[in-house]
Each structure stands twice: as structure tokens, then as C-alpha cells.
Amino acid sequence: MAKPRIAILGTGNMALALGKSIMAAGHFIAYGSRRPETKNDFHEAAGTESRIWGYQAAIDAGEIVIITLPYKEVAATARKFAESLSGKIVIDITNPFAAQPNNGQSGAQVTATAIGEDARVVAAFKTNFAATFEQPSDSTGEPREVHYAGDDEEAMTAVEELIKEIGFKPIDCGTLAEAVVLDHMVPLMIRLDATEHASSHKSSWRITAP
Numbered sequence: 011m012a013k014p015r016i017a018i019l020g021t022g023n024m025a026l027a028l029g030k031s032i033m034a035a036g037h038f039i040a041y042g043s044r045r046p047e048t049k050n051d052f053h054e055a056a057g058t059e060s061r062i063w064g065y066q067a068a069i070d071a072g073e074i075v076i077i078t079l080p081y082k083e084v085a086a087t088a089r090k091f092a093e094s095l096s097g098k099i100v101i102d103i104t105n106p107f108a109a110q111p112n113n114g115q116s117g118a119q120v121t122a123t124a125i126g127e128d129a130r131v132v133a134a135f136k137t138n139f140a141a142t143f144e145q146p147s148d149s150t151g152e153p154r155e156v157h158y159a160g161d162d163e164e165a166m167t168a169v170e171e172l173i174k175e176i177g178f179k180p181i182d183c184g185t186l187a188e189a190v191v192l193d194h195m196v197p198l199m200i201r202l203d204a205t206e207h208a209s210s211h212k213s214s215w216r217i218t219a220p
């Protein structure tokens with residue numbers, strides 16, 4: 011069976027890290043950019059078999075859409091393209107930081123509300139540093155974990171599969187509402203990476219065996 015085509019909105023650090031990993035796993039990738047005509051260097055780095063288009067064309071080309079924008083852009087973008095995002099699996103990797111507490115909602119819930127009816131949002135990759143994607147196993151040889159959470163069973167299974175395909179270990183963290191915990195883990199992750207690993211940006215979370 012053909013692997014689902016992936017749209018990635020944004021052409022920054024996480025777009026590049028995720029896009030390269032997912033393309034190496036055999037998926038078609040279309041990046042969505044505000045100014046695709048200026049992204050030649052990114053295109054070289056990402057692999058020229060990928061495509062870089064505007065947001066609408068990228069969304070239309072993807073069966074799964076990954077949002078890798080600054081958090082402040084996410085709700086407005088989801089609202090603007092709601093009709094096209096509705097019914098598609100949308101992976102929200104963005105981190106609200108100062109925009110928390112969102113009235114207690116997770117960032118991914120806010121994204122789902124912006125898309126509206128038939129939103130199928132999964133929160134994932136929020137707690138993984140971009141620099142870790144080139145090395146899916148850590149220095150102990152164990153695969154790094156990816157926390158993911160959502161309400162749509164089929165979307166959760168598709169994201170679980172994607173995480174496995176790029177060599178990481180999926181960790182189901184519950185519902186979209188429960189994804190608020192992942193949002194809060196990110197500032198802690200950055201702090202612990204600084205205090206425990208000299209701001210390597212290459213550390214990752216692990217739940218260990220009892």
C-alpha cells in the first residue's frame with residue numbers, strides 16, 4: 011500500500027528535521043511556505059525530491075498535514091485553511107510556551123477548535139528536540155520516545171505508524187485534552203537539557219522499566 015503523502019507547513023528547523031526523516035522512510039513530502047520562491051537553500055537541504063509550495067497547494071497534496079509554525083501563527087492559519095484541513099489528519103507539533111494556559115486547554119485543542127467540525131488533530135513531536143531526529147536512538151542505543159495524544163483512533167494509529175517508521179518509539183499519552191501535559195513538559199525539557207546536558211538540545215525523555 012502507498013505510504014500517506016505528507017504536507018509540512020513551515021520550512022524551519024523542525025520542518026527540516028521531520029521532513030528528512032519522513033522522506034527517508036519513503037513518503038512524498040510537500041512543504042508549505044509563506045514564500046516558497048525564496049526557499050532554494052532549504053530545498054537543497056531537505057532533498058529536491060520534495061516539493062515546496064504555498065500553504066494551500068501543500069495541504070491539498072498531503073493526506074497528513076504537519077504544522078511546524080511558531081505557535082502564535084497556528085490558530086489563525088488553521089482557521090484560514092479550515093475547510094481544507096477538516097477531515098485530514100493534522101499533527102500539531104507546536105509549543106505554546108507563554109501562550110499557556112489557554113484556559114487549561116492544550117495547544118492542540120485550540121488548533122482543533124480553529125479547524126472546527128471534523129478536526130482530526132494529534133499532538134506529537136512537541137517533546138523532541140529538532141537535533142535528535144538525525145539520531146533516532148540515543149547514546150544508550152535505545153530508540154527515543156515520541157509522546158503523542160489525540161481523540162481520533164485512526165489518526166492516532168497513523169501517527170503511531172509514522173513514529174515507528176522514522177525509528178522512534180511511540181508513547182500514547184492520552185487524549186487531546188491530556189496533551190496539555192506535553193505543552194508543559196517542553197519548558198521543563200529545555201531546563202533539564204540545560205542543567206543536565208549543557209544545553210545539548212540532543213537529550214530526550216524516557217520512561218524507564220520498573
Ligand SMILES: NC(=O)c1ccc[n+]([C@@H]2O[C@H](COP(=O)([O-])OP(=O)(O)OC[C@H]3O[C@@H](n4cnc5c(N)ncnc54)[C@H](OP(=O)(O)O)[C@@H]3O)[C@@H](O)[C@H]2O)c1
Binds near residue numbers: 106137
Ligand atoms: N526546534 C525544536 O527543537 C522544536 C521541537 C519541538 C517543537 N517545536 C515547535 O515547532 C514549531 C517550529 O519550530 P522551529 O524551531 O522549526 O521554528 P523555526 O525554525 O522558526 O520555523 C518556523 C517556520 O514557520 C514559518 N512561519 C510562518 N509564519 C512565521 C512567522 N510569523 N515567523 C517566523 N516563521 C514563520 C517559517 O517558514 P516559511 O518562511 O517557509 O513560511 C519558518 O521557517 C514551534 O512551534 C516550536 O515550538 C520546536
